[in-house]
Each structure stands twice: as structure tokens, then as C-alpha cells.
Amino acid sequence: MENRTKHLFLTGFCLAQVMAFAPQVFAQERDDWPLIEPDVKPVPVNEALIDTENFEIGAFLGVINIEDFESSFVYGGKLTYHLSESFFFEAGIGFAEGGQTSFENLAGNVQVLTDSEREYRYYNINLGYNLLPGQAFLSENYAFNTNFYLIAGAGATEFGGDTRFTVNAGAGYQVLLTDSLAIDLGVRQHFYRIDVVGAEKTSMNTEIRTGLSVFF
Amino acid sequence: MPIVILLLMLCLPGMTWAGWLWGDDEPEQRVRVVEPFVVWRTGPAVGYPVFHSSEKGEWLTLLQRKTGWMKVRDKKGREGWVAVAAIAQTQDATGENVNLSVPDMKAFSDRKFEAGILMGEFEGSPVTAGYGGYWFTPNLAAELWGSQVLGSASEILMVNANIVHQPFPHWRVSPYFTLGVGHIWVDPKATLAVPEERDNTVGHAGLGLRAYITERYFIRAEFKDYKVFTSRSTNEEATEWKIGLSIFF
Numbered sequence: 001m002e003n004r005t006k007h008l009f010l011t012g013f014c015l016a017q018v019m020a021f022a023p024q025v026f027a028q029e030r031d032d033w034p035l036i037e038p039d040v041k042p043v044p045v046n047e048a049l050i051d052t053e054n055f056e057i058g059a060f061l062g063v064i065n066i067e068d069f070e071s072s073f074v075y076g077g078k079l080t081y082h083l084s085e086s087f088f089f090e091a092g093i094g095f096a097e098g099g100q101t102s103f104e105n106l107a108g109n110v111q112v113l114t115d116s117e118r119e120y121r122y123y124n125i126n127l128g129y130n131l132l133p134g135q136a137f138l139s140e141n142y143a144f145n146t147n148f149y150l151i152a153g154a155g156a157t158e159f160g161g162d163t164r165f166t167v168n169a170g171a172g173y174q175v176l177l178t179d180s181l182a183i184d185l186g187v188r189q190h191f192y193r194i195d196v197v198g199a200e201k202t203s204m205n206t207e208i209r210t211g212l213s214v215f216f
Numbered sequence: 217m218p219i220v221i222l223l224l225m226l227c228l229p230g231m232t233w234a235g236w237l238w239g240d241d242e243p244e245q246r247v248r249v250v251e252p253f254v255v256w257r258t259g260p261a262v263g264y265p266v267f268h269s270s271e272k273g274e275w276l277t278l279l280q281r282k283t284g285w286m287k288v289r290d291k292k293g294r295e296g297w298v299a300v301a302a303i304a305q306t307q308d309a310t311g312e313n314v315n316l317s318v319p320d321m322k323a324f325s326d327r328k329f330e331a332g333i334l335m336g337e338f339e340g341s342p343v344t345a346g347y348g349g350y351w352f353t354p355n356l357a358a359e360l361w362g363s364q365v366l367g368s369a370s371e372i373l374m375v376n377a378n379i380v381h382q383p384f385p386h387w388r389v390s391p392y393f394t395l396g397v398g399h400i401w402v403d404p405k406a407t408l409a410v411p412e413e414r415d416n417t418v419g420h421a422g423l424g425l426r427a428y429i430t431e432r433y434f435i436r437a438e439f440k441d442y443k444v445f446t447s448r449s450t451n452e453e454a455t456e457w458k459i460g461l462s463i464f465f
Contacts, residue, residue, distance in 0.1 A: 084431065
């Protein structure tokens with residue numbers, strides 16, 4: 001008997017609940033309609049609007065030791081394309097001027113090369129590899145990304161009246177001041193065959209340089 | 217004079233800063249992390265240290281891309297580099313996965329432009345050559361070449377135009393044939409007894425191989441046979457091989 005009373009009471013209570021809630025549920029659905037229809041559609045990411053910075057352009061200056069022709073000031077430019085985080089292509093040009101050979105200095109009034117033949121120009125196309133990426137810390141406030149890279153390639157050198165096939169190899173240390181601006185300290189060795197002072201021999205020219213470059 | 221050009225060259229990327237100067241009103245490119253987390257590095261390479269990570273549900277603004285890395289900013293203004301492969305697994309405002317084009321084998325088969333630099337030997341002397349090419353159909357392209365040969369006796373400059381036919385454009389390693397014409401300038405070395413400059417028309421045929429590596433680049437190697445049309449009674453012949461790296465768009 002007690003069970004039956006409970007059953008009736010509970011059933012009645014449940015029914016009352018359902019009836020009380022039902023209109024609320026419907027009412028809520030109607031309330032969900034926005035008063036003003038929003039005019040904003042979700043916009044997908046457009047890859048074309050994201051800036052890609054795989055190219056790098058730069059200028060450098062330094063000192064080049066032109067074998068037999070003293071050391072001189074060298075300056076030039078480079079264009080780099082980053083193939084991946086490790087590999088990059090670099091095209092470079094450089095300008096310098098050869099000095100006097102020791103023979104010319106000792107013998108006095110002798111000229112091995114004319115002034116225009118002393119103009120030293122080179123271009124090269126290289127493949128580089130970022131061997132040691134890392135960070136450098138300047139005081140406790142600044143951290144810069146850095147790269148120690150190896151680079152090698154071939155090109156041509158115009159010197160002593162002729163253009164000579166030239167192989168070059170070297171290494172450098174690049175410090176990225178920002179993600180788009182970098183300074184660079186590098187050493188390059190240039191090799192070519194030359195016969196201007198006696199028998200043909202391999203000329204080894206060491207270049208030490210520092211440069212500034214921007215990514216775009 | 218060259219130093220002025222160099223300085224101008226350095227200013228060239230300044231144009232890309234113009235947007236920053238004038239303030240660009242392009243919409244922000246935002247993505248939401250759906251994987252449990254993505255890691256941030258201080259620079260665009262795996263060698264740089266991880267210094268932060270974003271959790272599932274965080275929104276990131278995409279700032280710029282360098283090779284396979286994306287520079288991102290979170291809502292607190294922090295900036296760092298996330299692998300493009302990880303960004304490709306995030307969702308944008310539409311709830312869809314971000315649509316990032318990753319150049320692959322299919323892009324290689326569908327390429328329109330390509331350019332590259334090759335080195336090798338031309339009649340035993342080192343040659344450096346650069347080229348650009350345009351694909352009319354997947355099988356047929358036109359190319360323009362500039363080459364410099366630095367021999368022990370002379371310096372040779374060459375400009376060539378050729379058509380390329382590749383029978384199997386969808387192969388990863390794809391052979392091709394070339395046929396073309398050009399012009400050659402021979403400048404003998406100053407130290408030779410009778411330096412005599414001359415220039416001639418050349419015709420050439422060749423065969424080669426392209427091998428797709430990854431991303432946007434492939435290796436290209438080829439062999440060409442040149443016929444130099446001289447004003448003398450006999451024509452000269454020259455052979456050349458070279459190998460190099462190309463990129464495509």
C-alpha cells in the first residue's frame with residue numbers, strides 16, 4: 001500500500017515536472033534566435049597573406065690577401081636562397097684591387113700588370129650548410145639566434161687580364177639581430193690557376209669579411 | 217659604382233617593410249591548436265632550443281614563414297617558431313584543418329617555371345651555367361641558358377635557347393631530351409701569342425635526367441653535344457656535361 005502511494009505520488013510529481021519544463025525548453029529554443037543576424041563568416045587562413053622570408057640579400061667588406069699582390073680592401077654583395085633550415089644557395093660578387101709584387105717593389109720601375117689588370121673581381125655560386133645553429137647571449141637581457149655555417153662553391157675571378165675558374169670554400173658565423181636582420185663574420189679561401197708571375201701555379205687567396213644582410 | 221648598386225640592393229627588401237611602416241590592415245591569420253600541444257623554438261631549425269609550448273585550444277597568429285618553420289604569436293604577445301608540419305595539424309576559424317601548400321611530388325609534376333644552376337665540363341674546361349624554363353605542357357618546355365666556360369686557353373660565353381621534351385613527367389626520376397640553338401663568344405687568354413676573338417652560332421642536342429628531392433628542389437644532370445658553325449671549311453664539335461640544383465614554382 002505504501003509502495004503504491006509512493007508510486008502514484010512520484011509519477012504525478014514526474015509528470016508535473018515534465019509539464020512544467022516542457023514549455024521552458026521550447027521557449028529557450030525561441031530565445032536562441034539572435035536579435036541581429038551576425039554578418040561575420042569565419043575566414044579560413046590564407047597562406048598567400050603569410051610573409052615567406054626564404055631570401056636574404058647582403059653586403060660585406062673585409063680584407064683579401066691576393067697571392068703575390070699584397071692584401072687589399074674587398075667589398076661585395078650576396079644573394080642567398082634558403083632551401084631548408086640547413087641548406088642554402090648563395091651567389092656572391094666581390095671587388096678588390098691587387099697591390100705591388102715584391103719584385104716590383106725591389107726592382108723599382110717595373111710593372112707586371114697594368115692598373116686595369118690589377119682590378120680584382122670575382123663571382124661565385126655556393127652551397128652552404130648551417131652546421132651549428134644556436135643562441136648567443138649578450139648580458140642577461142638579450143639572446144640572439146646564431147648559425148655557424150660551412151660553405152663551398154665555384155665561380156670566376158677576373159684578375160691579371162683574364163677570367164679564371166675559381167673554387168672557394170669557407171666558414172662563417174651569423175648572428176641574427178632580429179628574425180629579418182643578420183650580421184655575419186666569415187672566412188673564405190679562393191683557389192685559381194694563374195701564370196702572371198712565372199710558371200702556372202695555384203693561387204690561394206684568403207678573405208676575411210664581415211657583412212650585414214636582410215631577409216625578405 | 218658597384219658599391220652604389222650594392223647599397224641599393226640592400227635597400228630593396230625595404231619595400232617589404234613598407235607594410236610595417238604604413239600599417240597593413242590585412243586580416244590576422246589565426247589558427248587553433250587541436251593536438252595536445254605544439255612546441256615553440258627560439259629559431260627556425262630543430263637545432264634551436266624549445267622554450268615554450270601551446271596547449272590544445274590556444275589560438276596562434278601566423279606571422280611569417282622561413283623554409284619549414286612558422287613564426288607565431290600567442291594572445292599574450294609571445295613570439296616563437298613552430299614547425300609548419302605542426303601548424304598543418306591546427307584548425308582555422310572555419311574549424312577546418314589549415315590549408316598549407318606543402319610542395320610535393322605532385323607540385324613537381326605540375327610545375328610551370330623552373331630555374332637552376334649547373335656546373336660541369338665543356339670540352340674539358342670547367343663550365344658554370346644558369347637557366348630558366350617555362351613548361352607549356354607537362355611534356356614540353358622552353359629554356360634559356362647562359363654559360364661561362366673558363367678554359368686554360370680561352371674564356372667562352374654562351375647564350376642558348378632550347379626546347380625540352382620529357383616523355384614521363386610523373387616519374388620521380390625523369391629523363392628528357394633537348395634541342396636548341398645559341399651563340400658562342402670565344403675570348404682567348406691575354407698571354408697567348410695571337411689572341412683572336414671570334415663568335416659563332418651553335419646548334420645542340422642533349423639528354424638528361426631530373427631527380428626530385430624534396431620541397432621545391434630537384435637535381436638536374438645533362439649531357440649536350442654542340443655543333444659550332446664556323447666560317448672555316450669545317451665545323452667544330454664540342455661535348456658538355458653538367459650537374460646542378462634547380463628550384464621550381
